[in-house]
Amino acid sequence: MKIRQISVFLENQPGRLSALCLTLAESGVNLAALTLSDAGEFGLLRFITSEPEKAERVAKAAGFATISSEVLALCLPNRPGGLAAVLAHLGLRGLSVEYMYAFARRTGDAVMITCFDDVDRAMAALQVAGVRLLEPADLFAGDQPLV
Amino acid sequence: MISRLWNDLEGTFFPESALDFMPVDRLREVQLQRLKTVVSLAYGRVALFRERMDARGIKPSDIRCLDDVRRLPYSMKADLRDTYPYGLFAVPMTEVVRLHASSGTTGKPIVVGYTAQDMEVWKQVIVRSLLSAGFTRGDIVQNMYGYGLFTGGLGLHAGLEALEATVVPASGGNSERQIMLMKDFGVTAICGTPSYFVHLIEVAQKLGIDFKRDLKVQRGLFGAEPWSDGLRKYIEDTSGVKAYDIYGLSEIVGPGVGCECECRDGPHIFEDHFLVEIIDPDTLEPLPDGQEGELVFTTLSKQAMPAIRYRTRDITAIDPRPCSCGRTLRRIRRICRRSDDMFIIHGVNVFPSQIETALLRTEASLPHYLIVLTKRSGLDQMEVRVEITGEMLRDRVGAMEQLQKRFARSIEQVTGLHIAVTLVQPGSIARSEGKARRVLDQREPKP
Numbered sequence: 001m002k003i004r005q006i007s008v009f010l011e012n013q014p015g016r017l018s019a020l021c022l023t024l025a026e027s028g029v030n031l032a033a034l035t036l037s038d039a040g041e042f043g044l045l046r047f048i049t050s051e052p053e054k055a056e057r058v059a060k061a062a063g064f065a066t067i068s069s070e071v072l073a074l075c076l077p078n079r080p081g082g083l084a085a086v087l088a089h090l091g092l093r094g095l096s097v098e099y100m101y102a103f104a105r106r107t108g109d110a111v112m113i114t115c116f117d118d119v120d121r122a123m124a125a126l127q128v129a130g131v132r133l134l135e136p137a138d139l140f141a142g143d144q145p146l147v
Numbered sequence: 148m149i150s151r152l153w154n155d156l157e158g159t160f161f162p163e164s165a166l167d168f169m170p171v172d173r174l175r176e177v178q179l180q181r182l183k184t185v186v187s188l189a190y191g192r193v194a195l196f197r198e199r200m201d202a203r204g205i206k207p208s209d210i211r212c213l214d215d216v217r218r219l220p221y222s223m224k225a226d227l228r229d230t231y232p233y234g235l236f237a238v239p240m241t242e243v244v245r246l247h248a249s250s251g252t253t254g255k256p257i258v259v260g261y262t263a264q265d266m267e268v269w270k271q272v273i274v275r276s277l278l279s280a281g282f283t284r285g286d287i288v289q290n291m292y293g294y295g296l297f298t299g300g301l302g303l304h305a306g307l308e309a310l311e312a313t314v315v316p317a318s319g320g321n322s323e324r325q326i327m328l329m330k331d332f333g334v335t336a337i338c339g340t341p342s343y344f345v346h347l348i349e350v351a352q353k354l355g356i357d358f359k360r361d362l363k364v365q366r367g368l369f370g371a372e373p374w375s376d377g378l379r380k381y382i383e384d385t386s387g388v389k390a391y392d393i394y395g396l397s398e399i400v401g402p403g404v405g406c407e408c409e410c411r412d413g414p415h416i417f418e419d420h421f422l423v424e425i426i427d428p429d430t431l432e433p434l435p436d437g438q439e440g441e442l443v444f445t446t447l448s449k450q451a452m453p454a455i456r457y458r459t460r461d462i463t464a465i466d467p468r469p470c471s472c473g474r475t476l477r478r479i480r481r482i483c484r485r486s487d488d489m490f491i492i493h494g495v496n497v498f499p500s501q502i503e504t505a506l507l508r509t510e511a512s513l514p515h516y517l518i519v520l521t522k523r524s525g526l527d528q529m530e531v532r533v534e535i536t537g538e539m540l541r542d543r544v545g546a547m548e549q550l551q552k553r554f555a556r557s558i559e560q561v562t563g564l565h566i567a568v569t570l571v572q573p574g575s576i577a578r579s580e581g582k583a584r585r586v587l588d589q590r591e592p593k594p
Contacts, residue, residue, distance in 0.1 A: 005542075007540070007542040009535045009572060011572050016572065039547065039548055041569050042547065042570050042571075044542070044547070046542070060537065063573050064573065065537050065539070065540045065573050066537060067540045067541065069542045098543065
């Protein structure tokens with residue numbers, strides 16, 4: 001199952017990320033996972049939310065340049081070697097990871113949000129390897145909050 | 148109904164725009180006769196012209212042929228500032244029925260005045276401009292030039308009324324309303340600055356309105372700022388609006404000094420009212436037709452404020468080739484550069500239009516951009532800020548850096564300079580509702 005990720009262009013200026021977060025907050029959009037990449041003068045904020053259409057719409061309306069793309073949410077055991085085994089499997093099949101960001105869950109597993117150069121081939125290869133790909137619903141059901 | 152123009156030469160009504168097709172010999176005759184009159188007027192009534200002519204030992208009676216114009220002294224914008232507000236007026240204020248003023252980005256604005264007859268001539272050249280660009284009675288025309296001190300709004304307005312088109316005096320600004328008016332009123336033609344129209348195309352897209360599908364706008368008369376052929380293509384491709392270039396400047400009359408015909412290969416100058424020369428801006432020597440230099444005008448019929456060899460700062464060439472439209476009026480090449488806009492970076496002359504050309508080569512659409520000039524260690528530095536759009540955005544930092552490099556490479560190909568390009572967020576560059584501000588000069592004030 002593919003997950004829709006939203007990327008937003010941000011100038012590397014104080015207050016830009018804050019402005020975007022405020023815009024999303026005002027519309028009640030919650031960010032489940034995010035990563036901010038920095039290229040010097042500008043950055044890309046990538047995030048996953050339960051309401052990607054709404055997030056993209058409000059960000060666009062507020063004047064941000066946005067683009068949505070498809071990523072996979074790999075559910076892996078949270079222990080040494082958990083990721084290594086999967087990556088070895090993918091590497092053997094010539095699949096490469098563009099970028100990933102992760103979060104560990106209290107349920108004992110870890111979720112790797114991963115962007116592949118070929119998402120469909122990656123999905124097939126992961127299914128063969130028995131890696132569980134989270135549905136959006138699984139991703140947002142989450143565990144109990146600590147804060 | 149005024150679908151025929153008053154021909155002030157013959158004292159008769161002429162079929163519309165027939166003056167544009169006058170035999171060349173007759174045109175030169177008219178020019179000479181009018182040149183003699185205007186030089187006498189300027190000499191007799193304007194101290195600055197008289198002093199300069201005296202300094203050269205020239206009398207109005209020395210003007211015997213058209214080439215004698217070359218013996219006259221030049222005038223320029225600084226003269227208008229120095230004599231602010233009325234120092235170059237050749238008639239008493241009781242004869243002046245209209246004042247206009249430039250935006251005046253540095254200090255005082257410049258003021259221009261018109262007699263009732265000047266207003267009539269101005270209206271006529273605008274009607275001739277509109278006719279040559281294919282505007283007709285029956286067109287519903289949205290005039291988006293600013294109404295007020297700027298010559299664009301009221302100037303076009305008078306001409307449109309005289310043409311008996313339906314005028315929508317929208318003036319500049321309030322972009323969403325502009326689109327609504329175009330749609331609801333069934334607007335068929337528009338006038339305005341090209342940069343503002345590019346902004347409107349963007350606004351329409353956001354509103355989900357497609358110019359080609361949802362609006363009836365067929366043609367647009369664009370002017371008041373230099374714009375490239377690339378921008379014309381962009382306007383026409385994205386909006387389906389045929390774009391005509393109208394040339395003018397307040398110091399000469401306002402819009403209507405020249406205008407493109409259906410061939411759209413440079414504006415025809417209304418030579419019966421404006422004597423055109425091209426000079427070398429450094430040596431001030433006149434240049435032959437076809438050679439590029441600074442555009443210089445002498446007004447042939449202006450009463451309130453005659454201009455003698457006024458240096459426009461616009462860089463172009465006279466195109467003497469006959470136009471297939473049959474007009475006998477010579478054309479100038481479209482103005483893409485003003486010597487005022489030029490800046491020198493690492494010893495290389497750069498014009499904002501070159502940056503525009505470079506950006507259009509990289510992207511299919513023209514992004515909003517701003518040229519920022521700063522000074523570092525006594526040297527001029529230049530940075531180009533380019534606004535990202537949703538279409539340009541890629542979910543890869545590397546791809547965005549590539550885009551940045553493509554812009555820089557394209558600028559380098561056009562200007563020969565390696566210039567820093569910064570990608571900025573949409574909407575972060577201020578939009579202009581009149582003339583576009585493409586350059587932000589943060590260097591120390593010039594002496």
